[in-house]
Every structure is written in C-alpha cells, then in structure tokens.
Ligand code: SF4
Ligand code: SF4
C-alpha cells in the first residue's frame with residue numbers, strides 16, 4: 165500500500181491549509197481597540213440606547229431602522245427615555261459620530277468586518293470637524 | 294462511480310486541462326467584472342440584458358431538449374433509447390449548470406442572490422425560474438446517477454425512482470415554459486408579448502437539444518469503445534427535423550401576425566432585426582444567417598438521403614444548432630429591447646470581455662459534461678465487457 | 679406600525695439572549711442592562727401623506743429645454759444621480775423627451791402641431807397603480823408602498839437582476855453599471871449614493887415628503903408641476919385633472935400611471 169504515504173501527505177497539507185488562520189495569527193494578540201468619541205458625542209452622554217447595547221448590537225438597531233424607513237415609511241424612533249431620533253445612518257448616527265475613522269473603522273477593522281454601509285452612505289454629512 | 298472520472302487517457306486529461314484553462318481565464322475576467330461592475334459589458338440602460346441572458350435562454354432549451362430521449366424510453370418503452378437516455382440526462386445537467394452560472398454572472402450583486410429565497414416572491418417569474426431550474430438539476434442528478442449505478446450493478450433501478458422519472462418529463466417542459474414566461478408576460482415589449490413564445494421556445498429546444506446530442510453521440514462513437522447506435526441517432530435526427538420545422542413555422546406565424554396587423558409595436562422589432570431600423574441594423578446579417586441555417590437544417594434533415602449520410606447529418610445538426618442559437622439567443626434579447634420603450638434605437642454589441650466570460654462558462658459546462666459522459670461511457674463499456 | 683412594534687420586541691428579545699450569553703468580545707460586553715421601556719417607531723409628524731401620490735405636468739408651460747433643466751438638475755443633484763459621458767452607463771430619474779417618444783403608441787408620429795413638436799416633455803417613473811416592475815422583482819426590492827402608492831426601491835436588497843427594467847414599459851429605470859461615485863459632479867452628503875450593481879429610479883422624493891416638503895422637481899418648477907393625492911377629490915391634482923384635458927403614457931397597457939400630462 166504505497167497509497168498510504170500519499171494519503172497522509174495529502175491530509176497533512178489539507179490540515180495546514182485549513183488551519184491557516186490559527187497558525188498564521190499564532191502569538192499575535194492584538195489589543196482591543198480604543199474608540200474615540202467626538203465632543204458632540206461626549207456631550208450627549210448617551211446614545212440612542214445604552215452604551216453597552218449600542219456597542220454590541222448597533223447593527224441590529226440599524227437593520228431595524230433601515231427596514232422601518234425604507235419599507236414601512238416610518239422615520240421616527242422614540243427611545244425608552246422618550247427621546248426622539250430621525251432614523252438615519254447618515255444624518256443622525258454619523259452626524260454625532262462624525263469621526264468614522266476613529267470610531268466605526270477602529271472596531272470594524274479589529275473584528276475584521278467590512279459592512280457595505282459606506283458604499284452608499286456618506287460619513288460626516290455636515291462636515292463637522 | 295466518481296472514480297471513473299479520474300481514470301482516463303492522456304487525451305482525456307489534456308482535454309480537461311484545456312477546458313479548465315479556458316474556464317480559469319473566464320473566471321479571471323469575471324473577477325474584473327466583479328470589481329468594475331457590469332460596465333465591462335456592452336449592456337446599457339436600454340438593452341439591460343445581453344449575451345449572458347441570451348445564452349442562458351438558449352441553454353435552458355438544450356437542457357429541456359434532453360426530454361426527447363427520456364420520454365420515448367420511459368413512457369413509450371422505446372428500448373433503443375436505453376443506450377442514450379443517460380447521455381440526454383447528463384447533457385441536461387451540464388446545461389442547467391451553465392444556465393445557473395450565466396444567471397449568476399449576470400447579477401449586479403451576486404453576493405445577494407440568496408435574497409431570492411429569503412424574500413420569496415411568487416409574483417415574480419424569476420423566482421419560479423430559480424425553483425424549476427434547480428429542481429430539474431436535482432431530478433436529473435438523482436435519476437441519472439441511480440439508473441446508471443443500477444445498470445453498472447446489473448440490476449433494475451430502484452422503484453422509488455419511477456415517480457421521479459415521470460415528474461421529470463413535465464418538469465423539462467416547465468423549465469422552458471417558465472423561461473419563456475420571463476419574457477412574454479411583460480407589457481410594452483411587443484416582440485415578446487406573444488402567447489406562442491413558450492411553444493416556440495420548446496420547439497427550438499427540441500431541435501437544438503437533440504441536435505447537440507447527435508453531435509455528441511457521433512463524437513463518442515469516434516473516441517470511445519461505446520457506440521450509442523446508428524439507429525438511435527437516426528431516431529433523434531427525425532425528432533430534430535420535425536422540431537425545427539415546427540420552430541420555423543411558429544416563427545412565420547409571428548411574422549404573419551406582426552406584418553398583417555401592421556401594429557408598429559410588433560412590426561418594428563422584426564424590422565430592426567431583419568432589415569434595420571432608423572439606420573441601425575447590426576443584427577441583420579446574423580438574423581439572415583440564422584434563417585439560412587435553419588432552412589439548410591430542414592433540407593438536410595427532412596430529406597432521408599441526407600439524413601442517413603453521416604457527413605450531411607453532421608452538417609445539418611450544426612446548422613440547426615447555430616441557427617437556433619442566433620435566433621433564440623441574441624436575436625431574442627436584442628430584438629426585444631430594440632427599439633426601446635420610447636421608440637429610440639440604441640443597439641447592443643457584446644464586448645470582448647463579456648465574450649470571454651461567456652466562453653469561460655461554456656468551458657465549465659463542457660468540463661462538467663465531459664466528466665459525466667466519461668462516467669456514463671465507462672459504465673457502458675464495463676457492462677458490455 | 680404593528681409589524682414594526684413586533685420587530686422591536688423581537689429585537690429586544692434577541693439582544694437579551696445575546697447579552698446573557700458569555701461575552702465573546704471582552705471589549706464589547708461589560709455590565710449589560712436593558713432599556714427600561716419598549717422603544718417606539720412611527721412616522722414623523724410633519725410627513726405629507728396620501729393614498730396614492732400623483733403628479734400633473736402642465737406641458738404647455740414648458741417652452742424649451744431651458745424650462746426643463748433646473749428641474750432635472752434639482753432632482754439629480756439632491757439624489758446624487760451620477761452623470762456618465764458614456765451613454766451605456768447613463769442614469770436618469772427625470773429627463774425631457776419629444777412628444778412622440780413620450781407617448782409612443784398613443785399619439786401620431788406625424789402631423790403634430792408645431793409648438794407641441796418642439797415642446798419638451800418630462801418623463802419619470804409613473805409610480806403606476808398596477809406596476810409591472812413590482813410584479814417582476816424576485817426579491818421585493820422594488821415594491822409599492824401600501825401607505826401612499828409610491829413605487830420604492832430598496833437598494834439594500836436589490837440583486838441587480840434587471841428584471842424590473844425589462845418589465846417597465848416606460849424606460850424609467852437605470853442600472854448602475856459602475857460605482858456611481860466617480861461620476862458625481864456634486865454630492866449631497868445628506869443623501870446616500872448608490873453602489874454598483876443596483877437599479878435606481880425616481881422615488882417621488884419620499885425623503886422630502888417625510889419631512890413635509892414637496893418633491894424637488896415640483897418645488898423647482900414654479901407651478902408647472904403639481905403634486906398631490908389622486909384619491910382625494912379635493913386635492914390640487916384632482917382639481918387640475920377635472921378642469922383640464924390630460925393624457926397619460928401608454929394607458930393601453932393597464933399599468934395606470936400616476937403622472938398626468940396636460941397637453
Ligand atoms: S413607470 Fe415603470 S418603474 Fe415606475 S412604477 Fe411604472 S412600471 Fe414601475
Ligand atoms: S434589479 Fe433589483 S429591483 Fe430590479 S427586479 Fe432585480 S432585484 Fe428587483
């Protein structure tokens with residue numbers, strides 16, 4: 165059975181390829197990112213929902229917003245504290261978080277996700293500094 | 294049985310490598326298209342479907358054409374076709390693979406294709422087309438594979454396959470009917486808005502599919518030890534002969550309705566294709582070539598003397614195949630979109646890059662086809678030996 | 679409203695589950711506490727509403743291209759509609775054409791009053807009452823809003839199959855054959871652009887109606903265009919339709935266009 169050697173070699177190569185992400189990143193612990201808040205965001209103290217919620221679940225909220233605005237013709241979101249927001253990524257979220265590079269991108273790069281929001285939505289609509 | 298596909302001669306491997314190479318080049322061009330957008334094609338605001346969808350439409354026909362051997366064999370117990378049914382089924386599989394690939398390369402946002410299933414829209418014919426095409430692929434895979442395996446083991450195929458086989462026959466008709474409905478249900482596109490479009494598609498399918506199958510059978514006779522049989526080829530040729538006659542008859546019906554009624558919305562598309570409109574007529578030579586090819590096909594295949602001669606049979610089948618390809622491919626697409634809804638003439642000419650992607654898809658299809666045929670032929674050789 | 683509220687609840691349920699699960703991301707989950715009351719979603723107060731929005735175009739008031747340009751410009755500017763020199767990639771939401779092109783199949787191609795022959799006719803999406811584009815779309819990326827009859831595009835969902843373009847008998851739709859951004863002469867940062875591979879068309883300015891504003895082209899037209907509710911007998915559009923002879927494009931196809939032309 166000289167096929168055996170071949171099979172084993174094949175298996176080893178397969179494993180090396182499949183486990184590429186693990187051995188490639190071995191020993192490289194990247195520290196979690198520190199996001200920066202704009203002055204406007206700091207002054208507002210709280211986002212649409214609590215900070216922790218926003219940190220981990222903002223994509224769910226954005227998905228709900230987009231569904232409501234585009235498909236249901238609803239545009240106003242009232243948070244549990246009674247504060248109202250126009251549901252708009254460009255004009256509400258990015259108005260306050262006008263520092264996309266230091267805010268959105270930091271985490272997205274760290275988590276290596278590439279949301280396609282920016283293919284259409286423009287950051288920093290009012291050109292705040 | 295898959296192991297049969299990897300045991301082959303040098304010639305077999307060379308052919309597969311060639312196909313993979315061509316498909317690879319097509320894939321590279323496709324990466325370019327993904328990056329740049331469909332702007333690399335000749336499609337425009339007015340002619341928003343082009344070469345990809347043209348080939349898709351044509352190949353749905355080739356896939357449906359496979360039923361022309363399945364039906365007589367299973368339904369009428371026409372024993373002679375026992376040797377070629379598997380080839381018909383495997384040709385259908387390869388064609389559907391190409392169809393699906395053509396749809397994918399035609400999408401502007403292919404990553405979102407699952408939206409068709411995530412948000413099912415029974416109103417849309419495209420939704421149904423997705424279902425029937427994938428269903429047909431599945432049916433043929435299951436049937437073809439199991440029947441062949443049974444043949445290899447020298448037993449009768451399993452009983453549970455019977456209902457599937459019966460379903461697959463109307464299903465073949467359905468794939469091409471639904472594909473015709475993509476076009477003929479659209480208001481304001483006079484060229485397509487005709488109840489005869491589905492029958493017309495089917496008739497050309499039953500001509501071009503078996504024509505290709507005949508050519509493939511003749512190739513197999515040459516290069517392998519398996520002989521699909523001259524009698525079978527002759528029966529197929531009769532099918533092709535009648536189908537192409539009906540196809541031309543349907544076409545003439547269209548021409549009559551358009552030109553006797555003189556309704557501009559219907560006449561103008563035909564005028565554009567056959568004589569040119571507002572000084573533009575890139576398709577005029579193509580359409581007349583197509584007509585000439587189909588007429589030549591009829592003459593060569595209806596006449597028993599030329600049909601029974603291998604050389605003229607080959608020429609006849611090639612005529613039918615390419616005649617249908619022009620007529621139902623780009624003729625159908627360009628003719629439908631030009632003139633546009635505002636009655637302006639903006640022509641569509643495919644670009645080199647989109648041609649390369651198209652050839653790549655065909656190479657992929659032939660790769661799949663060769664594997665399947667290799668398996669089928671090897672089993673047949675095994676059983677005979 | 680009902681569906682949105684359900685979605686909100688669903689969302690909160692989901693996130694509660696997510697938060698109680700062991701944190702995968704140390705950076706992301708510290709002490710989790712949920713919002714107290716359920717959030718609410720609804721339309722804005724100043725939003726203009728109708729059963730079926732419609733437009734009346736007073737074509738005799740358009741004498742030459744010059745009367746049309748500011749309207750087209752207004753629309754294309756605020757909606758970030760790109761301008762390509764290459765005709766194949768052309769994208770347009772609103773444009774002017776000739777009488778016999780606007781009304782193919784309905785009006786005579788010859789012997790037309792000279793003034794009419796030179797008059798520019800604005801064409802745009804008709805927001806048909808019975809839209810074939812919506813019927814054709816395999817993903818509901820094109821849909822008719824039940825609230826106000828606007829035929830909308832969901833650019834997030836569109837797969838770019840272009841079935842809707844084949845289905846629209848008015849040539850109202852354009853496809854992004856390329857990334858549109860390099861072709862923008864001017865960017866309205868408050869409105870998104872599109873990405874390559876999706877279809878777009880006139881939206882009857884939904885984003886402006888939501889803020890209580892009339893569509894941009896109507897505003898720029900200085901009274902040449904009128905916008906209102908087709909199903910409200912007292913609306914301005916109904917008033918005009920009652921008192922003027924109007925035609926629509928290709929009514930014989932049964933799509934019931936909501937754009938009316940005074941000729
Ligand atoms: S004009 Fe065309 S795009 Fe607009 S609603 Fe009617 S069919 Fe659809
Ligand atoms: S191109 Fe987009 S909007 Fe048009 S039919 Fe396809 S998915 Fe629907």
Ligand code: SF4
Nearest residue numbers: 753880882883893895
């Ligand atoms: S209604 Fe709005 S989107 Fe439509 S053409 Fe006028 S300005 Fe453009």
